[in-house]
Amino acid sequence: MSERLPHGSGRLAGPRPFPDAAVVELGKPQLRANLHKATHTIRNKRARVVDELPDWEKLRLAGSAIKSDVMARLPELLVQFEAAATAAGATVHWARDAAEACEVVTGLVRETGADEVVKVKSMATQEIELNEALEAAGITATETDLAELIVQLNDDQPSHILVPAIHYNRSQIRDIFTERMGDAPAGLTDEPRVLAEAARLHLRRKFLSSKVAISGANFAVAETGTLVVLESEGNGRMCLTLPETLISVVGVEKLLPSFTDLEVFLQLLPRSSTGERMNPYTSMWTGVTPGDGPQNVHIVLIDNGRSATLADEVGRQALHCIRCSACMNVCPVYERVGGHAYQSVYPGPIGAILSPQMTGVSASGVSSTLPFASTLCGACYDVCPVRINIPEVLVHLRQEAVDAHRGKPSAERTAMKAMGWVMGDRRRYARALRAARAGSAPLAAVLRRRKVRRLPWPMSAWTASRDAPLPATETFRDWWRRTR
Amino acid sequence: MNARDEILARLRTALGPTPSAPPVPRDYRVDDDLDDAARLETFVDRLVDYKAEVTRCTPDTLAEAVGAALAGVERLVVPGDVPEGWLSAYPGTAVADGPQPLTVSDLDDADAVLTGCAVAAALTGTIVLDGGAGQGRRALTLVPDHHVCVVTADQVVGGVPAAIRRLAPTRPLTFISGPSATSDIELNRVEGVHGPRRLHVIIVES
Numbered sequence: 244m245s246e247r248l249p250h251g252s253g254r255l256a257g258p259r260p261f262p263d264a265a266v267v268e269l270g271k272p273q274l275r276a277n278l279h280k281a282t283h284t285i286r287n288k289r290a291r292v293v294d295e296l297p298d299w300e301k302l303r304l305a306g307s308a309i310k311s312d313v314m315a316r317l318p319e320l321l322v323q324f325e326a327a328a329t330a331a332g333a334t335v336h337w338a339r340d341a342a343e344a345c346e347v348v349t350g351l352v353r354e355t356g357a358d359e360v361v362k363v364k365s366m367a368t369q370e371i372e373l374n375e376a377l378e379a380a381g382i383t384a385t386e387t388d389l390a391e392l393i394v395q396l397n398d399d400q401p402s403h404i405l406v407p408a409i410h411y412n413r414s415q416i417r418d419i420f421t422e423r424m425g426d427a428p429a430g431l432t433d434e435p436r437v438l439a440e441a442a443r444l445h446l447r448r449k450f451l452s453s454k455v456a457i458s459g460a461n462f463a464v465a466e467t468g469t470l471v472v473l474e475s476e477g478n479g480r481m482c483l484t485l486p487e488t489l490i491s492v493v494g495v496e497k498l499l500p501s502f503t504d505l506e507v508f509l510q511l512l513p514r515s516s517t518g519e520r521m522n523p524y525t526s527m528w529t530g531v532t533p534g535d536g537p538q539n540v541h542i543v544l545i546d547n548g549r550s551a552t553l554a555d556e557v558g559r560q561a562l563h564c565i566r567c568s569a570c571m572n573v574c575p576v577y578e579r580v581g582g583h584a585y586q587s588v589y590p591g592p593i594g595a596i597l598s599p600q601m602t603g604v605s606a607s608g609v610s611s612t613l614p615f616a617s618t619l620c621g622a623c624y625d626v627c628p629v630r631i632n633i634p635e636v637l638v639h640l641r642q643e644a645v646d647a648h649r650g651k652p653s654a655e656r657t658a659m660k661a662m663g664w665v666m667g668d669r670r671r672y673a674r675a676l677r678a679a680r681a682g683s684a685p686l687a688a689v690l691r692r693r694k695v696r697r698l699p700w701p702m703s704a705w706t707a708s709r710d711a712p713l714p715a716t717e718t719f720r721d722w723w724r725r726t727r
Numbered sequence: 728m729n730a731r732d733e734i735l736a737r738l739r740t741a742l743g744p745t746p747s748a749p750p751v752p753r754d755y756r757v758d759d760d761l762d763d764a765a766r767l768e769t770f771v772d773r774l775v776d777y778k779a780e781v782t783r784c785t786p787d788t789l790a791e792a793v794g795a796a797l798a799g800v801e802r803l804v805v806p807g808d809v810p811e812g813w814l815s816a817y818p819g820t821a822v823a824d825g826p827q828p829l830t831v832s833d834l835d836d837a838d839a840v841l842t843g844c845a846v847a848a849a850l851t852g853t854i855v856l857d858g859g860a861g862q863g864r865r866a867l868t869l870v871p872d873h874h875v876c877v878v879t880a881d882q883v884v885g886g887v888p889a890a891i892r893r894l895a896p897t898r899p900l901t902f903i904s905g906p907s908a909t910s911d912i913e914l915n916r917v918e919g920v921h922g923p924r925r926l927h928v929i930i931v932e933s
């Protein structure tokens with residue numbers, strides 16, 4: 244069925260197979276050191292605040308079920324959202340793909356006469372490559388999130404969905420500010436507090452004078468037409484409050500049926516993402532409030548490959564993602580290669596299942612190799628606040644990649660290389676598995692549930708017993724040891 | 728077909744004729760099991776953890792507590808409907824927002840802002856503003872670098888679910904958990920970026 248629905252465009256897939264891109268990133272020891280430090284810091288913080296909630300598993304079950312319900316009722320909920328937001332004074336637009344979304348937003352900015360906009364960090368606008376489109380139209384977009392600002396100043400690409408500059412350490416950030424900010428204070432140190440202060444000064448005047456802001460949204464409430472943005476720095480509040488015009492670009496899957504559902508997600512998201520009980524600021528707005536905040540409010544709902552993803556009964560759970568980034572923070576593959584190797588705005592385990600589905604699993608490029616960029620250790624599933632069974636979808640997409648590849652030996656070699664890279668160092672791999680597994684045996688579970696009789700290609704090519712089913716009692720690691 | 732109708736049609740095609748989803752289990756905690764005193768203790772603990780300043784007082788000592796929190800503040804902005812009694816021990820100039828709204832540069836010139844709140848969640852140390860009584864519009868609590876917020880004990884509930892259930896969804900809502908902060912540099916929380924760098928919460932218990 245997915246064949247008949249158009250796939251997405253924008254920054255979702257790069258030209259290079261994953262292993263080729265990964266090899267380049269693996270040659271950067273500083274990058275690996277930075278990633279190791281940051282991902283381990285955040286993992287520990289997350290574990291601490293999650294352990295504090297005795298009902299964490301119940302919240303995950305509720306979150307997962309709410310998202311399943313949203314997907315099943317998506318057309319109806321979108322219509323409800325549109326009606327509620329419109330009644331509250333917002334204008335709702337729809338965009339089939341990245342190009343159309345950029346066109347709509349560019350047109351809205353042009354209408355205001357502004358040639359400058361401030362932006363709140365948003366995955367959707369990165370996905371559609373909005374900044375590039377605005378620039379082509381002569382409009383300067385300034386990213387206001389500290390990490391986004393760092394990445395933008397250095398003409399780089401984000402490498403993590405929550406902390407886009409996770410690949411830089413503090414002294415690299417100091418250097419970027421000193422060289423490229425223009426108004427960086429003399430004698431800037433690499434003290435995080437000092438760096439944050441420099442960003443504050445740099446952006447302050449822009450915040451106070453900007454006429455147009457562009458945001459995304461973490462959640463959109465169908466019942467009330469409300470949009471929700473979680474953030475830390477206050478740059479979000481600045482953008483959502485001070486300008487006259489606010490344009491929010493929102494993926495259709497961001498809906499929640501009712502306002503009360505936020506009580507689940509406002510507990511799941513901050514603890515899973517920054518490892519805090521609550522992020523410093525959460526803003527919610529419903530259309531226009533006279534005398535308070537932007538009076539010209541637009542919402543652009545985008546498809547861009549989401550309907551094609553929804554068509555896959557196994558893969559559609561990827562649309563439940565609330566972009567917390569917990570899965571990348573625990574992923575042994577992400578920790579080693581970083582975000583750039585995935586060549587999509589969505590890196591890590593979620594990227595490995597979301598990007599190929601949004602763009603379609605083709606026979607060339609990164610999209611067909613991404614599902615192999617995993618050890619199937621299951622750590623991502625264990626931490627996912629909405630219980631997306633990432634290993635299950637990976638296995639499913641591997642089978643799809645096999646189908647796309649049938650009769651194309653060069654593609655098979657490419658995927659074998661991806662697998663070989665992941666599994667290359669058995670000791671390291673075993674260590675990663677031991678560290679990451681938290682009690683579940685996802686691969687075995689997946690295989691049992693999905694009634695897969697043999698190991699998914701190309702692992703099947705690696706073992707003499709390729710027709711033997713995986714014994715349910717044996718862990719993947721034990722199986723691997725025994726058969727190697 | 729226009730974009731709206733085409734997207735809706737695509738989604739219907741994707742879902743097939745009979746999409747269904749299991750019922751949502753809602754057996755998570757909605758209320759805490761803390762008594763009033765323990766709940767306030769928890770609230771204070773969480774606020775301090777975020778590096779917010781906290782003062783506890785009674786209705787009788789509130790003005791004094793506000794005065795102390797605003798020590799050194801020369802220019803204060805307040806919402807038009809701030810309760811007069813809050814300011815009786817404050818010696819500086821309090822500028823009210825409204826009926827003529829203050830400009831952004833007025834707000835930028837202010838040293839601090841004083842408001843109340845709509846509800847507070849103890850377990851996460853969160854204050855929620857909804858633009859209601861004693862809170863003013865959103866820009867007021869955003870631009871000045873120092874936010875002093877008065878919370879009465881009866882406004883403090885347990886966790887996020889209890890807070891959400893007390894709120895009117897269509898008001899402009901701001902959930903505040905500590906001063907502005909960033910985790911963008913090596914994933915360590917650093918207080919003080921664009922929002923108020925100082926948050927001072929005054930808890931009034933009768």
Ligand code: SF4
Pocket residue numbers: 515563564565566567568569570571593623626627628629630631
């Ligand atoms: S897949 Fe789950 S863990 Fe990963 S970013 Fe999305 S919600 Fe978070």
